Amino acid sequence: MSDEAALSAALSDLADCEEDVEKAEEDIELYRLKKLAPLYLHRDEIIQKIPGFWRVVLSQHDEFADHIKASDFEYVDAIKSITVHWKTFQDYEIEFSFNAIEGKLKDQTIRKHFLLKDEQLTSEPVDIGVPATAERKSFVDWFNWTGVSNAKEFPDGGELAALFSEDIYPYCVKYYTEAQRDVEDEESAGSSSEGELILD
Amino acid sequence: MSDEAALSAALSDLADCEEDVEKAEEDIELYRLKKLAPLYLHRDEIIQKIPGFWRVVLSQHDEFADHIKASDFEYVDAIKSITVHWKTFQDYEIEFSFNAIEGKLKDQTIRKHFLLKDEQLTSEPVDIGVPATAERKSFVDWFNWTGVSNAKEFPDGGELAALFSEDIYPYCVKYYTEAQRDVEDEESAGSSSEGELILD
Incomplete structure (x- = not known):
């Protein structure tokens, strides 16, 4: 040869x-x-x-904070639970349960579907009953993100989806524990701690 | 309760x-x-x-280039093969086979052992028969990197180890294919290509 x-x-x-x-x-x-x-x-x-678990996790997460605006805080605080349902790692749904916000958001559970194909992540819009903002840069606009629209959309919507599915949901306990440690560090100066919340 | x-x-x-x-x-x-x-x-x-496989892969890799100096090129070109032997992902050896460089490096195969424990990566020095440089910033100094020494050491030696074990070795074929594509793109302007080297 x-x-x-x-x-x-x-x-x-x-x-x-x-x-x-x-x-x-x-x-x-x-x-x-x-x-x-x-x-x-x-x-x-x-x-x-564990009351307030997701509020603690999301408020601990710097990268999540980069994706939302101050006006989103009340919607983030209304999140009762987050769950990721994977069919495969390329085909999954993120489920959010919200508590109601009087006059603004109804008590609801929604699932947003994501599909990674040919290295492109796309999604279908989900109506959570909150009007789109003019800038489309609010967390509530993310639920309408498709990844394929030429119209104005939530920026880096795919990144936020990956942040939930690859980081926030899998490592939520780590973030919760870190937040509890921070609280304990602050409290250790003076007053006694209210029970043992540290996990390890 | x-x-x-x-x-x-x-x-x-x-x-x-x-x-x-x-x-x-x-x-x-x-x-x-x-x-x-x-x-x-x-x-x-x-x-x-495949002659020159690793030279092609390493010359394609921008992040690897950030870790080495121009004076390292001849040692990098002398690399005949790279293999990672994992006991676990926390306990592994990277094996390098070198061609001889007249008067500078002998033909040899060495293994450098790495251990990740309590989130710290350490290693044992390996003698490849090349004197340490004054600055300890050359690729040849990396083989003496320990991760525990207080003395001057190759900077970010653990990062370079992880680059080999988590990226360069697992995805070497991807980098090789990309390099071949770049060559073909350059050649497509004029002269005919010398055989089909593209993998997919």
Whole structure:
């Protein structure tokens, strides 16, 4: 076999091998989902018993803060629960339960669907009953983000979706614990702590 | 049960659940290693048949370039192969095979061991037979990096280790393919291409 033919054969083998690696990565992702799904479900049930859990997590999260405006705080505070439902890591729904805000937002649970295809994340608009803002830069506008519209949309809506699904939801307990530590550090100067809230 | 006792019980359950999540994450990592190890081994064998593979990958990689100096180029070009041997993702060795550089570096294969413990990455110095530079900022100094020394060391040695183990080695084929595409784009203007090197 000539050098050129040998190189050509090696490159073809490499392409086949890379396909096998990609298949293995997909298999590993499904294994990950299968392992974590029941644990997350159990965790969701526990979190429901901890008042203000998501308010604490979201107020602890600097990167989330970068995506919202001061006028969004009341809507963020109204979030009762967040859950991510993965079909695969490329096809998932983020579920939000809101407490009512008198005259502004009704008590509701909605799911926003996201699909990653050909490296592009898209979504379908979800009506939470709050009028769109003129600038489309409010957290309430994010629920209408599609990722495909040419019209004005919430900026970096895909990044915020990934922040929920890849960071805030999986590591919520870490953020909650950090927030509790910060509170305890502040309290340790003087008054006694109100019970042991630190997790480890 | 009082509100306070209920909260305390929920927090304790949450801590237990988080331990289960951590155990599941460890299990998933081991599953990942088990799945990918034979594929990477096969890939290493194929790559050996592609002359200059690692030179192409390393010259394509902007972040790697940020870690080295112009005087390192000849040592980087002398790299014949790179392999990562994971015991776990926290305990691994990076193996380098070098071609000789007349009067400067002998033909050799070395392994540098890395251990991540309590969020700190450390390593043991490896003698490749090249004197340390005064500034300790050369790629050849990285082989002596320990992560624990108070003396002058290669800067961000742990970052470079992670770059090899988490990015360059796992995604080497992607970088190689990108480099070939760049070459083809440059050539497409005029002369004909020398055979099909694109992988997909």
